Amino acid sequence: xxxxxxxxxxxxxxxxxxxxxxxxxIRGGKKGIAILYHHGLEIERVDLSDIPAKRIFIxxxxxxxxxxxxxxxxxxxxRQSIHNYVERKEHFxxxxxxxxxxxxxxxxLQEQRKENLANRPSGNLSRxxxxxxxxxxxxxxxxxxxxxxxxxxxxxxxxxxxxKGVSLKKQPFVEQxxxxxxxxxxxxxxxxxxxxxxxxxxxxxxxxGNGYKIFMVFILMxxxxxxxxxxxxxxxSRDAGIILGLGCIPSKPVIWKWFYCAAQLNVAQKVLNDxxxxxxxxxxxGCFFLFTDGHLLPxxxxxxxxxxxxxxxxxPLPGQTNMVTCDTSGRIIDFDIQEGTGNLxxxxxxxxxxxxxxxxxxxxxxxxxxxxxxDFFFGLKSKGICFxxxxxxxxHGLLAKIEDKKFTEELxxxxxxxxxxxxxxxxxxxxxxxxxxxxxxYFILWNISSKRRTxxxxxxxxxxxxxxxxxIGILNRWxxxxxTFKHIKERHLIIxxxxxxSSQARDKKL
Numbered sequence: 001x002x003x004x005x006x007x008x009x010x011x012x013x014x015x016x017x018x019x020x021x022x023x024x025x026i027r028g029g030k031k032g033i034a035i036l037y038h039h040g041l042e043i044e045r046v047d048l049s050d051i052p053a054k055r056i057f058i059x060x061x062x063x064x065x066x067x068x069x070x071x072x073x074x075x076x077x078x079r080q081s082i083h084n085y086v087e088r089k090e091h092f093x094x095x096x097x098x099x100x101x102x103x104x105x106x107x108x109l110q111e112q113r114k115e116n117l118a119n120r121p122s123g124n125l126s127r128x129x130x131x132x133x134x135x136x137x138x139x140x141x142x143x144x145x146x147x148x149x150x151x152x153x154x155x156x157x158x159x160x161x162x163x164k165g166v167s168l169k170k171q172p173f174v175e176q177x178x179x180x181x182x183x184x185x186x187x188x189x190x191x192x193x194x195x196x197x198x199x200x201x202x203x204x205x206x207x208x209g210n211g212y213k214i215f216m217v218f219i220l221m222x223x224x225x226x227x228x229x230x231x232x233x234x235x236x237s238r239d240a241g242i243i244l245g246l247g248c249i250p251s252k253p254v255i256w257k258w259f260y261c262a263a264q265l266n267v268a269q270k271v272l273n274d275x276x277x278x279x280x281x282x283x284x285x286g287c288f289f290l291f292t293d294g295h296l297l298p299x300x301x302x303x304x305x306x307x308x309x310x311x312x313x314x315x316p317l318p319g320q321t322n323m324v325t326c327d328t329s330g331r332i333i334d335f336d337i338q339e340g341t342g343n344l345x346x347x348x349x350x351x352x353x354x355x356x357x358x359x360x361x362x363x364x365x366x367x368x369x370x371x372x373x374x375d376f377f378f379g380l381k382s383k384g385i386c387f388x389x390x391x392x393x394x395x396h397g398l399l400a401k402i403e404d405k406k407f408t409e410e411l412x413x414x415x416x417x418x419x420x421x422x423x424x425x426x427x428x429x430x431x432x433x434x435x436x437x438x439x440x441x442y443f444i445l446w447n448i449s450s451k452r453r454t455x456x457x458x459x460x461x462x463x464x465x466x467x468x469x470x471x472i473g474i475l476n477r478w479x480x481x482x483x484t485f486k487h488i489k490e491r492h493l494i495i496x497x498x499x500x501x502s503s504q505a506r507d508k509k510l
Contacts, residue, residue: 016074018066024074034075036061048075055085055097062086087129170210172201172245183236184243187223191244194219197284203274207267214258216244229255276334280358286327287359289473291366292351294321294342323347328476344370352385362463364388366473378429378438381459388473391425391442391455399444399453407446411468413475417448422467425457443471 015025023037031049194200204212241248321342372392407419425442456474
């Protein structure tokens with residue numbers, strides 16, 4: 001049986017797809033009949049020789065969010081004309097779409113037009129729109145100039161590399177649109193911080209030029225917990241593209257091309273160095289306590305690699321170790337991915353040499369017992385590097401015999417009461433010239449809540465760092481451990497007002 005086409009059904013050979021399931025067919029040429037289809041069914045017909053009806057028809061199609069480029073090509077008009085029609089209606093109403101009446105229909109319609117002739121706006125509406133746009137630009141410029149200017153900290157490109165830039169057509173957020181609902185709106189919270197405080201787009205454009213777009217995709221992946229580029233197939237490309245300022249996320253082959261083009265530049269470490277330097281110099285991270293610890297990056301592939309160590313599972317595992325240095329709030333200052341179990345001592349020494357021109361000499365390094373060693377302590381002391389750490393070899397029986405009255409200092413931390421006192425402890429280090437004896441500050445701590453006693457070490461040089469500060473650093477040693485990532489939401493809360501009329505919504509935490 002041959003299926004017959006229903007009357008008013010879309011003829012795919014004569015129509016143009018405008019997007020959004022809309023199709024447009026022109027019959028009779030430029031002044032003929034325009035037929036609009038939706039989901040293949042005819043919904044409207046317009047006489048193109050009737051200029052006001054044609055313009056109203058175009059504005060309504062734009063409001064339905066059809067593809068304006070295809071619409072302009074189908075009607076043989078310019079995109080600027082469509083833009084003018086939309087702005088005419090916005091500023092002057094439907095009457096702004098009428099210039100004059102050139103058709104000669106029945107007498108009744110002519111009489112109605114004569115009666116409403118005085119309601120039409122007079123003069124050249126295009127020139128009026130031009131004046132309105134010029135006035136808006138001047139007003140926006142005056143508002144921008146009236147805002148207080150803040151000194152910006154520019155990124156410095158290392159080794160004198162040629163500075164790249166983003167072309168005008170590929171800059172982010174060049175597309176203008178009205179308020180839209182989006183399932184990816186939460187991603188914008190990350191973008192606001194990275195663009196406004198960290199100045200990320202400036203850094204990426206200097207190194208990658210137009211290749212910055214792959215990092216916008218990475219921001220989406222982090223925010224939505226997307227573990228692989230292959231999983232981007234489940235993302236709504238248009239919705240996500242608007243939030244990221246890219247217009248639309250392309251297909252996977254294009255994204256992989258972005259990835260490899262960026263990777264082949266081999267500038268990852270330079271970008272990280274400039275980013276961390278900007279954070280340090282801009283005061284975006286704290287530089288008094290520097291907490292350092294290693295974190296296992298497990299590997300599940302088939303290749304043979306060095307063996308790492310999982311502290312939580314207490315077993316060796318294949319992988320690498322990420323040596324992370326954080327501030328008191330858990331914000332990352334710098335990190336270094338090392339093979340196998342990593343080397344905490346080398347990382348601290350390298351970190352100090354790397355940032356000695358940006359981080360104050362009074363900064364206190366805090367690390368765990370993995371860094372314990374007289375030779376390492378002597379090396380830090382020789383460089384004038386301040387540090388605090390736990391004492392590794394503690395005789396708890398001997399500490400328990402200390403009289404309570406010797407614990408003269410008190411402090412409270414995390415809801416717990418502590419008492420402590422300070423003395424010195426001698427160490428002997430091996431050097432090229434022989435043995436060297438030196439002393440460190442030695443703190444005996446007493447946890448009143450748990451009734452446990454332990455000890456810590458510190459070197460502060462000639463800097464004015466009190467014993468109370470040293471003890472706080474020792475007790476916060478876990479600031480750079482795995483607990484940093486467990487409690488990161490507790491330390492960095494983002495409070496969003498969802499409903500101004502609801503007190504519960506105002507206090508809701510994301």
